[in-house]
Amino acid sequence: MDQLINGLYGIPVAGLIFQAVGYIVDQLPFLSHAAVAISIPIIFAALCGVVCERSGVVNIGLEGIMLTAAFVGWVVGVVATQFLGHGDPTPLFGFTLPLIIALVSAVAAGMLLSLLHAWLAISVRADQIISGTIINIIALGLTGYLISLISQSSPKGAGSFTPLAIPQNVANLPVVGWLINAVFNQGPIAISAIVLTVVLQILLFRSRWGLRTRSVGEHPKAAETVGIDVVKLRYRNVVAGGALAALGGAYLSMELTNSFQPGMTQGRGFIGLAAMIVGRWTPLGAFGAAVLFGSAQAISSSITFAPPTGSLGDFMNQVPPQLFDALPYLVTIIILAGLIGRSTPPAADGQPYSREAAT
């Protein structure tokens, strides 16, 4: 068997591909876990996009909402720890009182900021892309300004949530164990992303709220004539979407790491929007696309931590490492350009609604 594999690896060019496949299979336990962990903020962003855009509001401000939530979560954690101390973390997920207060504040901040977007987009009827961009600039500016004030006193963070422990013998099971490990060896925010995806998929296509949301996003006038309050529903959806994006931001500063850096969302909100488009504005589709983007990044981080050996390793050494940094963004552009023609947005997406205006 080993001889066969070595023989296959020796073939020029095709051998490299065999080695790459072999490397990925070798790294699967790590890769699958990293792919899920990296995908979580993208999933939240995409879910936020689905909830907003299905009701007809484009929200490109979700990048800024995530950044703000990441910042608020971290800072409130710092302050709460100063007043309440660290406390004993619960054995499951490592909940402490400061962390819970911080998480709630992060979600509230995200909802508040998306309320601003809702007001600009729905009531003021500003251009929604401009409005979203302004949300992004406000978030980047305000968090950058405040963090440079705060970091002068180099404060101590509240720590972070801990992953669910999977028994080693389960996690080591081939394939099934890796999958269980990838999905469930995660913190509470990450697991809630997976749960929320399924819940939203069911709600959007099987509940009264879902039907109303979709009808408002497709034809608000018709929805209004059957008694749906378009403005109220859009407000609710945008604010609820803000809570989802905020969870994605809180995940970055309270679960994946326990720190905040200026601009730490690094375009994940926009990648989430691309995932939403590729996933055809459905929660499950967006989830799948987000995991695809996450996998691209997981492979690049796996190559950094466990460089491949043999002729594949020699080949990889010639590839500049910056290419791997750019990989998630390249993949996003390529997939977006390749698939977009086949997915259609909600008909009233991005159009401000006015009861009086003729359509």
Place this chain on the structure above:
Amino acid sequence: MSVAQPPDRSLSGRIRAAWGIVALPLLSILLALIVGALVMILSAPIAGKPVDLGLPLTAYGALFQGSVGNFDAIIGTLRTTAPLLLAGLGIGLGFKAGLFNIGAQGQFLIGGIASIAFAQLVHDMDPLIAIPFALLGGILGGALWAFIPGVLKATRGAHEVVTTIMMNYIALSTLSYLASGPLKLPLSPQPVTAGVGNAALPILLGRDGHLGILIAFLVVPLVWFLLYRTTRGFEIRAVGANPDAARYAGMKPRRLIILTMSIAGGLAGLAGAGNILGVNHQMSASFSTTVGFDAITVALLGRSNPVGIVFASLLLGAMRAGAPLMQIEAGVPVELVDVVQAIILLFLVANAVLRRFFRLRGVSANLGTTETMTATYGSEAIR
């Protein structure tokens, strides 16, 4: 919709018309400075300082001093204005065509690194050859970086807001690769490019008033002429106002979108080239700038109009140039400029509210032809 009236040619009529254009931007700037002052006062305790009501006066005083306080400061302001002006013109041009180019950041970086690459080819030639050649490199680099999202938008319908942001991140990696690989200064321990040799822009005025500043201001009439006095400019504006109507009138929206994006990228690339050849003379792998995002503010504040963009870029340029002195003298982080900028934009967009609150009548709210931007979002490829 009100009925179009013949323009009032009397002096008071002209003053009223001018007020109608500048009232909202001026009011937004004033209110943003007030909000900025509140942010300063309220955030002082975070850094462990007492609440000081005089802090905004000290800070804004230093900001003023640092931007227009003396001759060198004014030149410094012009120096930071030049790239904002060029990139802002590019973004404004995009707005006219209904395109939101958030990628000026990446186009600026690629323009800068491309100008270094071109400069190294001709570094020992006569400056009369080397300078135009290196500037051309910057224009081409920026144009290429915007051409890609332009093509994707025109042929595949991929919205430029997402693709240009992705291109910004790819530009960072590209810059890092070039500055630590092919263009690296030999034997340097740091990843930094070699210099630009004879392609360095000459200093014309004061300590650092380089040729690039003059070039930036000379581009303004060119862009104005393109937009308002050429057929292509008319087509660009027509596509922005209504792509369907433009197509029925025989124009080619696809080609115009690619063309407009490329010109916008070329302008941002020229901004990068001017800044690198005139100020930095080299780029490190971690070169960072705020030009790309400031230029969005510039274009919105200047209402996509070349003349308005001149004034908006001067304001933002002054704020950027004066901010370091504000940090030194008042202890207010330079990031306050970002906050003020964001609040200006917020008031501009919420203009309907401002107009009602301050009872401004006859003041136009129009932010350029930005309405079609969201309309093309996520849609299928443009026919």
